[in-house]
Amino acid sequence: KQWYQRRVRVNERVSPYLQESQQEVVDCLLEQCQSVEENFSRASPFAVGVHQLEIQRIRYMATDYLRTRLHKIEKHAEYALEEQKDQDGGEDAVLKLSPAEFIYAREFHRNFQNHLKDTALKHMPNPFNELKKSESVTAPNLNSFVFFKVKEDINDVLVDPREIPKDLTQGEIHISKFLPIATLLDQGKIHLV
Amino acid sequence: MGGGAWPFLVDVPLWLAINLRQRQKCRIITPEWLDVDKLKDKKAEEIESNLFTKPLHPHYMEISNIILGNSRDIQNADEVRTLVKDIWDIRAAKLRKSVNKMINHDAGDGQLLAHVEISNITVLEINTMRKFFTASLDHLHNLRNHAEICLRDLDKQS
Numbered sequence: 001k002q003w004y005q006r007r008v009r010v011n012e013r014v015s016p017y018l019q020e021s022q023q024e025v026v027d028c029l030l031e032q033c034q035s036v037e038e039n040f041s042r043a044s045p046f047a048v049g050v051h052q053l054e055i056q057r058i059r060y061m062a063t064d065y066l067r068t069r070l071h072k073i074e075k076h077a078e079y080a081l082e083e084q085k086d087q088d089g090g091e092d093a094v095l096k097l098s099p100a101e102f103i104y105a106r107e108f109h110r111n112f113q114n115h116l117k118d119t120a121l122k123h124m125p126n127p128f129n130e131l132k133k134s135e136s137v138t139a140p141n142l143n144s145f146v147f148f149k150v151k152e153d154i155n156d157v158l159v160d161p162r163e164i165p166k167d168l169t170q171g172e173i174h175i176s177k178f179l180p181i182a183t184l185l186d187q188g189k190i191h192l193v
Numbered sequence: 194m195g196g197g198a199w200p201f202l203v204d205v206p207l208w209l210a211i212n213l214r215q216r217q218k219c220r221i222i223t224p225e226w227l228d229v230d231k232l233k234d235k236k237a238e239e240i241e242s243n244l245f246t247k248p249l250h251p252h253y254m255e256i257s258n259i260i261l262g263n264s265r266d267i268q269n270a271d272e273v274r275t276l277v278k279d280i281w282d283i284r285a286a287k288l289r290k291s292v293n294k295m296i297n298h299d300a301g302d303g304q305l306l307a308h309v310e311i312s313n314i315t316v317l318e319i320n321t322m323r324k325f326f327t328a329s330l331d332h333l334h335n336l337r338n339h340a341e342i343c344l345r346d347l348d349k350q351s
Contacts, residue, residue, distance in 0.1 A: 053208065
């Protein structure tokens with residue numbers, strides 16, 4: 001479970017945009033932490049110390065993961081909300097925001113806009129009075145460069161639209177733009193480094 | 194990692210070993226690659242090869258620093274430390290050279306390199322240049338794309 005969490009956390013850290021919300025993993029880990037803590041009274045003091053260390057480490061990883069997600073939500077609040085809305089119409093969509101994060105994003109966005117309106121826009125003449133949606137959305141740069149490590153052999157990956165498709169063999173590390181690789185990442189065939 | 198009072202050998206994660214060591218409850222047995230001769234061989238191999246060689250361990254730098262910093266009874270600690278640092282320096286120099294080559298690469302029609310393969314590099318080395326590298330590549334591609342768009346517009350107008 002620890003290695004999986006580490007992988008999830010590194011993926012989230014390095015990618016320019018929110019990955020799928022792995023909220024279940026986080027919840028499961030925290031539950032296990034709690035159950036271990038409840039067993040403390042029965043175990044010897046030495047074991048308690050060791051378990052305590054391990055729990056602190058796991059807790060740090062989970063909170064760090066949540067922190068990076070929150071940071072990304074705050075940076076691209078409007079974009080995330082739009083994407084969620086577009087997907088809700090479809091079937092079985094992959095949700096990037098967990099329910100709590102969705103509420104947080106909405107409130108943050110609302111507060112931010114109110115803040116901008118109250119401090120600046122209210123005092124401006126009429127044509128400039130509103131926050132136009134198309135201009136205020138801070139879309140994440142999905143074309144930024146990332147380092148990848150290949151987990152399985154894949155054939156014919158179109159890494160660069162101007163070049164021919166390449167083969168990726170297992171265990172190599174590549175540098176590339178994020179967008180062409182995003183689907184492979186979702187399928188779990190590569191992971192970010 | 195080896196036990197102290199009742200000598201038994203146990204495989205434990207690094208953080209646990211360090212913690213026990215600091216409480217004087219165990220003795221750490223160094224991993225087999227943290228050995229003077231092995232390091233000398235690795236260094237020679239690293240010098241003569243053009244690309245990156247397979248590192249001693251994906252996290253050799255962190256592990257060697259932690260272990261060398263925490264245990265007093267390793268033979269030739271200083272020598273091991275200098276050797277590891279030498280290997281690190283050689284790899285960093287190779288990294289710098291290849292970054293330079295990549296940024297100055299010209300694929301014939303003025304296009305920038307958008308994909309590079311670089312195996313056998315450790316995470317710490319990636320992180321030393323991650324921020325600078327990705328930011329500069331982003332900027333370069335932005336500028337190049339803008340230049341292309343402007344040229345296309347000029348062609349359309351004329």
